[in-house]
Amino acid sequence: MRTLFLLSLITLATAAEAQQRQDDWRQNFRGRPATLGGGLEIGIPVGAFADTWGREIVGVSANLGVPMRILPFDWGFDFAWGSMGGESRLVDIDQENFDPNTTGNLSVRSNVYGYHGTLRFKPINGKVSPYIEGMAGLRHFTTRTQIKVDGTSEPLLKERNASAFTGSAGWAVGLQVAPSRAFYVEGRVERLNGGKVTYVDPRSISISAAGDVDYETISSPTRLVNVHLGIGFRF
Numbered sequence: 001m002r003t004l005f006l007l008s009l010i011t012l013a014t015a016a017e018a019q020q021r022q023d024d025w026r027q028n029f030r031g032r033p034a035t036l037g038g039g040l041e042i043g044i045p046v047g048a049f050a051d052t053w054g055r056e057i058v059g060v061s062a063n064l065g066v067p068m069r070i071l072p073f074d075w076g077f078d079f080a081w082g083s084m085g086g087e088s089r090l091v092d093i094d095q096e097n098f099d100p101n102t103t104g105n106l107s108v109r110s111n112v113y114g115y116h117g118t119l120r121f122k123p124i125n126g127k128v129s130p131y132i133e134g135m136a137g138l139r140h141f142t143t144r145t146q147i148k149v150d151g152t153s154e155p156l157l158k159e160r161n162a163s164a165f166t167g168s169a170g171w172a173v174g175l176q177v178a179p180s181r182a183f184y185v186e187g188r189v190e191r192l193n194g195g196k197v198t199y200v201d202p203r204s205i206s207i208s209a210a211g212d213v214d215y216e217t218i219s220s221p222t223r224l225v226n227v228h229l230g231i232g233f234r235f
Contacts, residue, residue, distance in 0.1 A: 032067040032074075032122075032125050033067070033125075033234035033235055034064070034065060034066045034067060034074075034234070034235055035063075035064070035065040035074070035176070035184070035232055035233070035234050035235075036062075036063075036064050036065075036232055036233050036235070037062065037063055037176075037184070037186050037230050037231060037232020037233070038060065038061065038062035038063070038230050038231070038232065039060065039061070039186070039228060039229050039230015039231060040058075040059075040060060040228070040229055040230065041058075041059050041060055041061040041080055041082065041226050041227065041228045042056055042057070042058055042059075042226070042227050043056060043057035043058075043059070043082050043112075043224045043225070043226050044056055044224055044225045044226075044227070045057075045222075045223070045224050046223045046224055046225055047221065047223050048220050048221045048223070049194075049220050049221055049222050049223050049224055051220070052218055052219075052220035053084075053218070053220065055084075055085075057082035057083065057084055057112060057224070058082060058083060059080060059081045059082030059083055059111075059112075060080070060081055061078060061079060061080035061081070061114070061226070061228055061230075062078070062079050062080075062230075063076060063077070063078040063079075063118065064076045064077050064078075065118070065120055065122075072121060072122060072123045073119060073120060073121055073122070074118075074119075074120040074122055074131075074133075075117075075118065075119055075120075076117075076118045076120065077115075077116070077117055077118065078114065078115075078116045078117075078118050078135060078137075079113075079114065079115060080113065080114035080116075080226070081111060081112075081113055081114075082111065082112045082113075082114075083109070083110075083111055084110040084111060084112060084141075084199075084202050085109075085110055085202030085203065086107060086108050086109035086110055086143075086202050086205060087107070087108050087202070087205040087206065087207055088105055088106065088107035088108070088207075089105075089106055089207040090103045090104070090105060090106075091103065091104060091105075091106045091147070091207070091209070091210070091211040092209075092210075092211075093147075093149060093156065095156075098149065102149065103149075104147045104148060104149040104150075104156055105147065105148050105149075106145065106146075106147045106157075106207055106211055106213075107145070107146060107147075107148075108143065108144070108145045108161065108202075108205050108207065108213055108215070109143065109144055109202075110141070110142070110143045110199070110200050110202040110205075111141075111142055111143075111144075112139060112140065112141050112142075112199075113139065113140040113142070114137065114138075114139050114140075114168065114192075115137045115138050115139075115140070116135040116136060116137035116138075116168065116192075117135070117136055117137055118133045118134065118135050118172075119133060119134050120132070120133035121133065126178075127177065127178050127179075128175070128176075128177055128178075129175070129176040129177075129178070129184075130173075130174070130175050130176075131173070131174050131175075131176070132171065132172070132173050132174075133171065133172050133173075133174070134169075134170075134171055135168075135169060135170050135171065135172060135190065135192065136168070136169040137167075137168055137169075138165050138166070138167060138168060139165070139166055139168045139192075139194055139197075139222060140163070140164070140165050141162075141163070141164045141165075141166075141197055141199035141200075141222075142160065142162065142163045142164075143160070143161040143162045143163075143199075143200040143202075143215070144158065144159065144160050144161065145157065145158075145159045145160075145161055145213055146158045146159070147211075161200065161213065161215070162199065162200045162217065164197045164198055164199055165197075166194050166195040166196070166197040166222055167194070167195050168192050168193070168194045168195075168222070169192070169193055170190060170191045170192035170193050171190070171191055172188050172189065172190040172191070172226075173188065173189055174186060174187060174188030174189070174228075175187055175188070176232070178234065181234065182233055182234055182235065183231070183232075183233060183234070184231070184232050184233075184234060185230075185231055185232075186228070186229070186230050186231065186232055187228065187229050188227075188228045189225065189226070189227055189228070190225065190226040190228070191225055192222075192223065192224055192225075192226065193221075193223050194221060194222030194223055194224070195221065195222065196219060196220065196221050196222070197219065197220075197222055198217050198218070198219040199217060199218065199219075200215050200216075200217055201215065201216050201217065201218045202215075204216035
């Protein structure tokens, strides 16, 4: 009888300890903060994209992570903008509202935008928080022309020359280091596989004295590695 009593006490104590650890684990993930960060991003083309385009894409990116209750996952969204290059030139403005000798700056810019949903596995939340995530979404390659005249608040002309979307998916690994409860520094590396797309080659853009724009297009897959360094806030 005494042995049975001792075994019962040990079983109850073990069960209580396991329940306490489970409650502590749940409380830890319930208290996880959401994160919002942004910073500088450099895109490095890989494979056929490197062979065809072959230049880094410099820009900025921002990401949002929202904890999934008691699970060690965050869902979120990542936005990125990168400049592929362009051309600009002073041109004569031949309109009734302007003096005969008025000139404006005609610029043609090629950019790429990224829109990705994210699912982040983040098992540790503290001063140092590593994570890995999956990404899926779209990338948008676009070229726009605009003319600006000194003394006017709005561009005289805004025109989209080319626009193309492609699917994009991949993964990222990152590290958040938090010197304070609300602030963190973040570094992350993304590997994105993009489909084949036709886009303007900014190196081919030419602008005549009359303001006529000419350019060539190229086609390639759009696989690249993004390196991000930024800051963020936990709330």
